[in-house]
Amino acid sequence: MIEVESLTKQFGTKLAVDNLSFSVKPGEVLGFLGPNGAGKSTTMRMVTGFFPPTSGDAKICGISIVDNPAKAKTKIGYLPESAPLYQDMTVTSFLKFCAEIRGLRGSRKRDAVERAIETCFLQNVARQSIDTLSKGYRHRTCLAQALLHDPEVLILDEPTDGLDPNQKYEVRQLIKRLGTTKAILFSTHILEEVEAACTRAVIVDRGKIVADGTPAELIEQSGTGSLTDLFRTVTTRDTEAAA
Numbered sequence: 001m002i003e004v005e006s007l008t009k010q011f012g013t014k015l016a017v018d019n020l021s022f023s024v025k026p027g028e029v030l031g032f033l034g035p036n037g038a039g040k041s042t043t044m045r046m047v048t049g050f051f052p053p054t055s056g057d058a059k060i061c062g063i064s065i066v067d068n069p070a071k072a073k074t075k076i077g078y079l080p081e082s083a084p085l086y087q088d089m090t091v092t093s094f095l096k097f098c099a100e101i102r103g104l105r106g107s108r109k110r111d112a113v114e115r116a117i118e119t120c121f122l123q124n125v126a127r128q129s130i131d132t133l134s135k136g137y138r139h140r141t142c143l144a145q146a147l148l149h150d151p152e153v154l155i156l157d158e159p160t161d162g163l164d165p166n167q168k169y170e171v172r173q174l175i176k177r178l179g180t181t182k183a184i185l186f187s188t189h190i191l192e193e194v195e196a197a198c199t200r201a202v203i204v205d206r207g208k209i210v211a212d213g214t215p216a217e218l219i220e221q222s223g224t225g226s227l228t229d230l231f232r233t234v235t236t237r238d239t240e241a242a243a
């Protein structure tokens with residue numbers, strides 16, 4: 001369960017996230033949409049304890065990320081925007097290393113690595129060095145590290161970015177499957193993903209929520225049956241923001 005409570009982030013004079021509140025229950029996949037610079041990654045970085053909020057809090061399975069970040073982080077699997085990986089390790093050695101950081105040892109470590117490799121379809125590249133992988137496989141390796149400790153909460157920053165259509169399909173199916181038991185928050189620029197993988201979506205603009213609903217409700221709200229039309233109506237275009 002993710003409970004975001006009045007989360008705010010100020011960078012100097014820039015208010016990147018403005019008093020944001022929402023929740024994601026187990027069995028829910030929440031799509032997090034918004035134009036470039038809307039505050040999606042900043043929100044995810046605060047929810048995962050990557051940096052602290054200026055004010056507000058996020059509770060992960062009831063644990064405050066502000067007051068008890070170490071414990072809250074044990075409940076989270078996080079796929080950051082630019083998948084950070086150790087290039088000279090093989091996929092398996094990288095995942096073993098990450099499993100150890102998560103406190104897994106012996107057979108629990110071996111089983112977790114095997115399961116993550118299988119879940120993310122990495123069997124064919126398991127012994128390959130990360131610097132020789134294609135972008136899609138690197139991305140999936142990073143997704144696999146987020147799943148190692150079988151977390152209750154998944155925070156995925158643009159999980160299908162840079163993937164080919166087949167891989168996009170596979171990752172969406174995976175998110176849907178994982179979302180039957182976990183609470184998942186994932187950001188995307190691809191509006192079709194809302195219908196393909198989400199049980200609900202919020203659209204943020206300039207750090208605030210401007211739309212929130214199930215895919216059907218958002219399509220209804222558009223008035224035209226098009227999520228793109230709704231997105232264009234409720235968000236600010238770069239040219240307007242600069243004006």
Ligand SMILES: Nc1ncnc2c1ncn2[C@@H]1O[C@H](COP(=O)(O)OP(=O)(O)OP(=O)(O)O)[C@@H](O)[C@H]1O
Pocket residue numbers: 011014016034035036037038039040041042043
């Ligand atoms: N470390 C930082 N210092 C200063 N400003 C920052 C910092 N990180 C983000 N920002 C600003 O905060 C705003 C929100 O950025 P953020 O990366 O959260 O947007 P986003 O919705 O994830 O965008 P995109 O879709 O392009 O990834 C932007 O104006 C960005 O320039």
